Amino acid sequence: MTEAPCRRTCDIISNLPDDVTDVILMCLPLQDAIRTSILSRKWRYRWAKVPKLTLDHTLWEYISTRKVRTRLTSRILYHLFSLRQGPINECRISSIPEPIHFHEIDKLIFFVSRNELEQLVLELPKGEKYKLPSSVFTCSKMRHLTLHYCVVNPPPTFQTFSKLIRLQLLNVAISDKSLENLISCCPMLEDMELDIADPLNYIEINAPKLRSLNFGSKLNSIRFKNTPLLTDVSIIVANDVNHDSVNRGTCNLVEFFGSLPALKNLCLGHSIIKTLITGIIDRIPVKLPMPLVNLRQIYLFDICLSDLDEIRCLLCLIKSSPYLEEIIIIINQAINKEGGDDLPALKLLEAQYDSGIKLNRLTKVRLIDVNGTKVEMEFIKLLLATSPMLKKMMISPYYIEPESPQTLVEILKEVNKFQRASSQARVFF
Numbered sequence: 001m002t003e004a005p006c007r008r009t010c011d012i013i014s015n016l017p018d019d020v021t022d023v024i025l026m027c028l029p030l031q032d033a034i035r036t037s038i039l040s041r042k043w044r045y046r047w048a049k050v051p052k053l054t055l056d057h058t059l060w061e062y063i064s065t066r067k068v069r070t071r072l073t074s075r076i077l078y079h080l081f082s083l084r085q086g087p088i089n090e091c092r093i094s095s096i097p098e099p100i101h102f103h104e105i106d107k108l109i110f111f112v113s114r115n116e117l118e119q120l121v122l123e124l125p126k127g128e129k130y131k132l133p134s135s136v137f138t139c140s141k142m143r144h145l146t147l148h149y150c151v152v153n154p155p156p157t158f159q160t161f162s163k164l165i166r167l168q169l170l171n172v173a174i175s176d177k178s179l180e181n182l183i184s185c186c187p188m189l190e191d192m193e194l195d196i197a198d199p200l201n202y203i204e205i206n207a208p209k210l211r212s213l214n215f216g217s218k219l220n221s222i223r224f225k226n227t228p229l230l231t232d233v234s235i236i237v238a239n240d241v242n243h244d245s246v247n248r249g250t251c252n253l254v255e256f257f258g259s260l261p262a263l264k265n266l267c268l269g270h271s272i273i274k275t276l277i278t279g280i281i282d283r284i285p286v287k288l289p290m291p292l293v294n295l296r297q298i299y300l301f302d303i304c305l306s307d308l309d310e311i312r313c314l315l316c317l318i319k320s321s322p323y324l325e326e327i328i329i330i331i332n333q334a335i336n337k338e339g340g341d342d343l344p345a346l347k348l349l350e351a352q353y354d355s356g357i358k359l360n361r362l363t364k365v366r367l368i369d370v371n372g373t374k375v376e377m378e379f380i381k382l383l384l385a386t387s388p389m390l391k392k393m394m395i396s397p398y399y400i401e402p403e404s405p406q407t408l409v410e411i412l413k414e415v416n417k418f419q420r421a422s423s424q425a426r427v428f429f
Contacts, residue, residue: 053088121146132151143164145161150169152169187208190210200217203222221251223256223259225259234267251276252277287319304331306375327362333369363390
């Protein structure tokens with residue numbers, strides 16, 4: 001009489017709630033999840049209903065220990081295709097070892113694309129790029145799409161990813177026009193990271209819901225057409241971009257920032273800065289026509305302070321950002337050495353005291369690779385003298401060579417002599 005209740009209470013694993021069972025199965029490698037079918041009748045083929053499918057290094061390592069790799073892979077795929085039940089909301093395929101059999105991936109992608117797929121992460125290794133099958137573009141419920149080392153060519157029948165909110169294309173081959181069309185076909189897109197394998201000539205961003213853009217591709221020109229909510233922009237472009245191919249007026253400083261009314265955090269590389277300067281038909285303005293009232297952080301990478309146009313661009317951004325709180329600048333000393341005469345840039349900085357410049361909200365400054373040139377020291381002096389709320393200035397020196405303008409100690413002594421508008425301002429090296 002007492003054995004039956006004991007059995008029922010001891011068999012806890014068969015009486016777990018379905019959601020708990022699903023969590024357990026999603027935490028297991030696929031081959032181990034399949035083995036749980038032997039635990040009890042309730043667990044039999046329960047793995048086939050889990051809405052998340054992960055094929056990562058644990059599976060490939062398991063397969064690699066078997067002699068008949070191709071046959072075993074085919075058997076696993078057969079189990080997936082024949083026993084799988086219910087939707088697959090999330091699919092992650094990563095860490096695939098070489099040699100890769102693309103036809104096996106094709107079968108898998110085709111299968112998951114027919115099962116209400118919402119999130120696809122496809123991380124392929126370096127080497128020959130995988131041509132993404134057109135079946136991916138039939139996933140009407142897709143919300144997150146991450147692709148590594150793929151060739152992407154949306155079919156003519158593709159109309160929209162109406163629910164996509166996050167897009168990552170890393171080391172992906174895609175044409176300018178195809179990328180433009182793909183972005184414009186994602187009306188709900190909020191977060192985008194692009195690192196395109198081949199250089200792009202011109203790209204237009206039309207994404208009304210976009211809030212974050214991280215762009216790391218080689219690019220000649222970029223234009224924001226419809227991005228009213230975009231707050232975080234990072235464009236670090238390779239320095240070997242041909243600026244001569246940028247037509248004046250095509251992509252310029254005024255139009256670029258005029259299309260980003262919500263901009264809060266900005267990170268620009270040297271190449272895109274040169275592109276924005278090259279695109280200006282007339283002289284670089286002292287201020288932008290529309291102030292950047294939401295901009296809080298400016299991060300400029302590889303800027304040349306001895307270049308007159310780049311200093312003008314930097315001052316234009318600072319003066320156009322009344323609520324700017326943080327400035328981070330990495331100085332490109334290699335370009336500075338090639339620059340030649342820095343007297344015009346020095347005179348421009350000296351003239352700023354009479355222009356009434358005030359950085360009333362600036363609290364943090366970080367200058368990286370400072371070499372102690374006259375232009376650098378004058379810029380440091382200007383920031384200290386015009387920032388009444390400044391709390392911290394971090395100066396990271398460049399490698400000090402024997403022929404450098406000043407030694408580290410001399411730089412520190414000179415900076416400590418500069419007048420400070422803020423009584424709280426502290427300078428750190």
